[in-house]
Amino acid sequence: METSISVNDLPSKKFNNIWDEGICYSEVNNIITRKKSPEEAYKWIVNFQKNFSNNLEKHKDKINNNTRNKRCRDLYYIIYDILYQLKRLEGYNSIYSGIKENIKGFINSAFMNYSLRDSGYMNCLPASINEADYEYGNGKDKKYIDDLGEDITYIEKNIDQINSSHECSKIKAYLEEEFYTRNRIYQLNNEIYEKILGYYEKNNFDSFKDIIAKIECTTSEDSQQKVHLDDSETRLDFLPSHIIILPILFLLGFLLIFSFLCKLTPFRFGFNRKIWKKLIFSNNADDEVSHKILEHSSEYAQTNSYNDEYKVLYNSVADT
Known part of the structure; x- marks a missing residue:
C-alpha cells in the first residue's frame, strides 16, 4: 500500500535541518544572538572542521537523491547569512575575512574528497558558486523562495498522490500561505530572485500559484x-x-x-358569575374613584380662586 504524502514530506520540511549538525548551527546562532566575543567564533570554527565531513557522510544518501544542487545551494544560503551577521558584530570586522576563508576551506576539502567518488560534488565546491548570489544579506529570503520552487516541483510531479493524501487540505493551505508570503518578497525586487525561478524552468512567480491550484483534494x-x-x-x-x-x-x-x-x-356558569362580580366591583370602584376626583377638583378650584384673589389684591397694593 502506497504511503500517504504529508506536509512533512515536502522537501522544504524534509531537508530543512540537514546541515545544522555539520555547521554547528546552534552554536554559531547563539554567538550571533548573544553577541559573543570573537574568541567564541574561533571555537565554532574548530567545531565546524570536526563535524562538517561527518555530517556529509551521514546524509550523503539524501543529498545524492536528485537534490544535490539544491542541498548545496541551501548550504551556501545558510553559511553566507551566518557570515553576514558575524561581520556586523562588534569586534568582528577585522577578523571576518579569516573566518570566511577558514569555513570555505573546510567545505572545499570535504566536497573534494567526495568528488573523487562522485564528480557531481564538484558543483558544490566554493569555487563553483557565484558569491554575489549569496553574500548580500538576503540569503534567507532567497532560500525561502528556492524552497517554495522545490516544493512546487515536488507537487507537480506527485499531484495525484497529493490529491488523494489524507493531508491534502493541509498541504494546499501550507503552500498557499507560503506563496503569498514569498510573493510579497519577490515583488519588492524581482530581479534579485529571477535566477531562482530559472532553476525550476519558470518565467514568473505566478506559475507557482497555477500549480497550487491543481491541488483538488479527493x-x-x-x-x-x-x-x-x-x-x-x-x-x-x-x-x-x-x-x-x-x-x-x-x-x-x-x-x-x-x-x-x-x-x-356547568363550569361556564360559575365562571360567568365570577366575571360579573368582578365587573360590578370594578364599576363600584370606578364610581368611588370618580367621586373622589370630583371632590378633589372642587377643592382645587376653590383654592385656585383664593389664589387668584390674592394675586389681584397683591397687584393692587403694588400699584398704589
Missing part, C-alpha cells in the same frame, strides 16, 4: 468533514424552530380545552 476525510459540517448546520437550523413550535402547540391545546369547558359544562 480524500474521504475531506468528504466526511464536509458532510459532518453540513449535518451540524442542519441540526442547528432545526433546533430553534423545534423549541418555538412545541410551546405554541401546547398553548393552543390548552385554549381549546378551556373553550370547550366554558361552552359545554
Whole structure:
C-alpha cells in the first residue's frame, strides 16, 4: 500500500535541518544572538572542521537523491547569512575575512574528497558558486523562495498522490500561505530572485500559484468533514424552530380545552358569575374613584380662586 504524502514530506520540511549538525548551527546562532566575543567564533570554527565531513557522510544518501544542487545551494544560503551577521558584530570586522576563508576551506576539502567518488560534488565546491548570489544579506529570503520552487516541483510531479493524501487540505493551505508570503518578497525586487525561478524552468512567480491550484483534494476525510459540517448546520437550523413550535402547540391545546369547558359544562356558569362580580366591583370602584376626583377638583378650584384673589389684591397694593 502506497504511503500517504504529508506536509512533512515536502522537501522544504524534509531537508530543512540537514546541515545544522555539520555547521554547528546552534552554536554559531547563539554567538550571533548573544553577541559573543570573537574568541567564541574561533571555537565554532574548530567545531565546524570536526563535524562538517561527518555530517556529509551521514546524509550523503539524501543529498545524492536528485537534490544535490539544491542541498548545496541551501548550504551556501545558510553559511553566507551566518557570515553576514558575524561581520556586523562588534569586534568582528577585522577578523571576518579569516573566518570566511577558514569555513570555505573546510567545505572545499570535504566536497573534494567526495568528488573523487562522485564528480557531481564538484558543483558544490566554493569555487563553483557565484558569491554575489549569496553574500548580500538576503540569503534567507532567497532560500525561502528556492524552497517554495522545490516544493512546487515536488507537487507537480506527485499531484495525484497529493490529491488523494489524507493531508491534502493541509498541504494546499501550507503552500498557499507560503506563496503569498514569498510573493510579497519577490515583488519588492524581482530581479534579485529571477535566477531562482530559472532553476525550476519558470518565467514568473505566478506559475507557482497555477500549480497550487491543481491541488483538488479527493480524500474521504475531506468528504466526511464536509458532510459532518453540513449535518451540524442542519441540526442547528432545526433546533430553534423545534423549541418555538412545541410551546405554541401546547398553548393552543390548552385554549381549546378551556373553550370547550366554558361552552359545554356547568363550569361556564360559575365562571360567568365570577366575571360579573368582578365587573360590578370594578364599576363600584370606578364610581368611588370618580367621586373622589370630583371632590378633589372642587377643592382645587376653590383654592385656585383664593389664589387668584390674592394675586389681584397683591397687584393692587403694588400699584398704589
